[in-house]
Amino acid sequence: MxxxxxxxxxxxxxxxxxxxxxxxxxxxxxxxxxxxxxxxxxxxxxxxxxxxxxxxxxxxxxxxxxxxxxxxxxxxxxxxxxxxxxxxxxxxxxxVNQKEVLRAQVQLHFINEDISPAGKNPDVIIMKELNHVDVSCLPKDLPENIEVDLSTLDLGDTIHLSQIPLPEGVEIPSLALGDEYDSAVVVARKGRVEVEPEPEVEGDTDAADVPASKVDSGEKDAE
CATH class of the missing domain: 2.40.240.10 (Ribosomal Protein L25; Chain P)
Known part of the structure; x- marks a missing residue:
């Protein structure tokens, strides 16, 4: 029961x-x-x-x-x-047959994000690529959720499916298909930095900004 x-x-x-x-x-x-x-x-x-x-x-x-x-x-x-x-x-x-392995979708719970190096850095964006994962197990071993610990996550880090500790008796079937199925779960990336354009100084115009026709005309006048 x-x-x-x-x-x-x-x-x-x-x-x-x-x-x-x-x-x-x-x-x-x-x-x-x-x-x-x-x-x-x-x-x-x-x-x-x-x-x-x-x-x-x-x-x-x-x-x-x-x-x-x-x-x-x-x-x-x-x-x-x-x-x-x-x-x-x-x-x-x-x-559900209690003696047969089943496949189910389990929610991922992300913990300790606020105390991680990435979480404390305002210039870092923590991207959660997956919110749930497909698992296989006996019904008695089916977890309500699976925790993903982000306490050590830092800029440039990526947590993959294979790095998530699973409860006893629980497997992720896709991992048996090869490394290309070891999907990223969390990625810590540098946030976009907005660069303000430099103010243009009046009268400070480079020759490169002047149309070629004007430059030619000026040279002829000088002759």
Missing amino acids: SDQTIKASGRSVEGKGASRRLRHAGKIPAIIYGGDAAPQPVVLDQEKIWVASQNEWFYSTILDLDVDGKVESVLLRDMQRHPYKQIIMHLDFMR
Whole structure:
């Protein structure tokens, strides 16, 4: 059992019209799929799920989905939101087998940026190239997030995926594909320095700034 339990109910009526009526009633249509069982349409409470969706664990933690008293271990795989209203339109949950390795997306947490040499230098820009990473592990080992320590980050430094300490049992599959997949996670670069143009002094004009025709004309006049 996980630490997070979500209540749901089974639904027998599907289709756009039925889903629209559910949303008007403050409910969210959803689907559970995967494993040996057939896909199961369910419905969840909009208000409770919206509150849960404000937490990071909702996206990267194995959830206990209680459907009419029957509990299944699931992982959120997709969420469709309304383009401008605070409404969740649909959810996809994947069944989880506790004995099988799964792949999931985990959020990166950047810590100690303010005490790092780069963080203390106002002329340095700290660029976070990635905000999450795809990992593989058993469900019991899935972390809610992975910390990236920036305490020693200095100007010119780059932190790559391979340099991030991972929890026991957790791997980054892309690293097995070669060095070219060892993506940069954080880069500390020199900030752009604005150079003010020198004020132009009246009457101080170089010959190079005078059109060639004028220079020629002046030389002929002198002759």
